[in-house]
Amino acid sequence: MGIALAEVFAPGEYLRDELEERGWTQEEFAEIIGKSFKQVNELLSGRATLTAPMAQAIAAALDTSPEVWLGIENAYRLAQAEPVSDDIARRAKLRGEYPVRDLQKRGWIPKTKDVEELERAVLAFYQIRSIDEQTPFACAAKRSEYATPLTRIQEAVLLRVRELAQHVQVAAYTERKLRDCLESFRLLMHEPEEIRHVPKLLADAGVRFVICEPFTGSKLDGICTWLDDKSPVIGMTLRLDRIDNFWFVLRHECEHILRADGRDTGFVIDDEVGAILGADLPEAEQAANAAAEEFLVPRKRLEDFINRVGPLFSKTRVVGLALTLGVHPGVVVGQLQRKLQRWDLFRPLLVKVRHILTPVALTDGYGHVIV
Template identity: 40%
Template sequence: MDGFVNDVPAPGLFIREELEARGWTQSDLAYVLGIAESELSAILAGKRGITPERAKAFGKAFDVAAELFANLQNAYDLSRAREPDPNVERKARLQSVYPIRDMIKRGWLIDSAASLLEAQLASFFEASSINEVPQLAHAAMKSNYGDVPAAQLAWLYRVRQIAKEMVVPAYSEKALRKALAEMKQYMIDPADTRHVARLLSECGIRYVVVEALPNSKIDGVCFWIDDSPVIGMSILKDRIDNFWFVLRHEIEHVLQGDGRDLAIIDSELEGAGGGTGSEVPEQERNANKEAADYCVPIREMESFFLRKNPFFSERDLLGFAKRMQVHPGIVAGQLRRRLNRWDLFSKHLVKIRQSVLSTAMCDGWGQVAPLSN
């Protein structure tokens, strides 16, 4: 029908009806509006749009709200606009749940059309189709990870991808407990954290370091591939105290056999997640207690705290750390946690990430783990 696009009439049709109702000619309306008759003819024919200024003028001329003509023009313009690429809606669905752009930047996915991107995501999450991907549309209720933030879940599956390709000997709890004792000597010099990956591998543990995705707030994970334990860490906080606490926390999960059925995902271990109160799940309380005791024996820490509180000098810190045979930053971390004073002894919280990454299987910080597929 002339003047219609997809059953949406051009604004000129309504203007003609108003002219007829008033018995006006186009020349009359052009005169009232103070515009050339040729401009009005173009508007009536749908060849020229109604600008906001003209909408106000038509409103005054016909004694109606200017929004009427603005809305008529907007509806007509939308009806004439081309349909968007179908990829837009499908990609928006994916991006609304998972950090797709960040996953592409990290090399976990290859930017492509929506259909190929969906297929990649299904493969990434070891699902048969996009509708089986955890937390996406209808699959959300089927997922055992329904309460896990999507960014953490993506990080977990990246750790899993890398761990599956690692070759380690059979896991030995006896070897791991022996390695824990040996690792004590590496808690003095930050550079010695490079030995951790080797020791864990010799015990049959697949140790993977993957940079956290933005806003994921994840510290570590423990799960099993068959009878082989996996420890994943993000080194989200690149500090010697946090590294040893998170590492020992995850090792305790391994020793207790946690994560065999469902991965244990640990986040905010420096905050509420690192406590030992009744609000923290029992297996997490136990792991936190063992981690704190490993960093600095709890009885020794308690004695030091009672003797020096509330004044802890630099000399006190260094002397106690030397006696405990750990880096001062590890003691500082325990003090900060106990006092809830995150400003104390900050200079001792040295970075260790580069030392750890020098020997560990890693992904992130500008490098992509080499995978076979």
């Protein structure tokens, strides 16, 4: 048996009872509170809404508080209002927990105001059955906090990388092919334009390579995942458009593949990987960082350079070291900055590469629209 809710009355009903108890007429009460007869009459008849000044006047005359009368007014108006649709809460939850605006802007889900259609699109994109469910993949490592779940923004980028990778044609993957590919990379590191060969070399080694422009706040640089046991994928966001960051992240992700990181446990995700070099990282991340550092500028060569030249570093000396290593000076600068924690050093040498790479790699974003 249901419980009946108490009937809610307008404040004028309660005021009429108060006036009758005191034996006051409407005219008298209007004179007492300094209001017109019309104002009092309209309030008593329920035709007028109780205002804050009127609540204060009534409270002063009846020795109560304005809050009591305003509370009665609010309760009455809420009781008279039409029930609010559950769609409002559903829309708020969807947009509060998921990057709906960005997903629609990028064309990953349709633009619609219908909450049912919007929810179905979000669930389908995230491959889940309810908006409270976590996207079904595990993470071997991620970001700078490895115990927390992925954010919905990060999940979106990862899922898109995985979707794009399925459309990239590659040869059969073997570890030997990828190691040979790394040796080919060394011949490309002296000039930014040579980066255009990277997607083809990776494809020949059996590695799918895609670029996905990140959403604001995702803070993702590199992604390693596997479509199956024999199909590795490298996704890059290129959000830090610098030659040193590109080569560091690329080599870092290649190391994850060589180690088979993430093959059995899902994604390996690197957040600001170029700057995360602390010893408290998981072993897989430490190994990938160490391999990337050694690949760009061998540690012994970098330390010898710092001990011999520092602190009197100069552009000429940096360029000289780069020539002996066969890499672009920006590659040396990036490693020097990280080693010394001097992010101001020779910044003009950190040339941009995104405009070179996006035209030759499957790219979502940065002006490239994939339907």
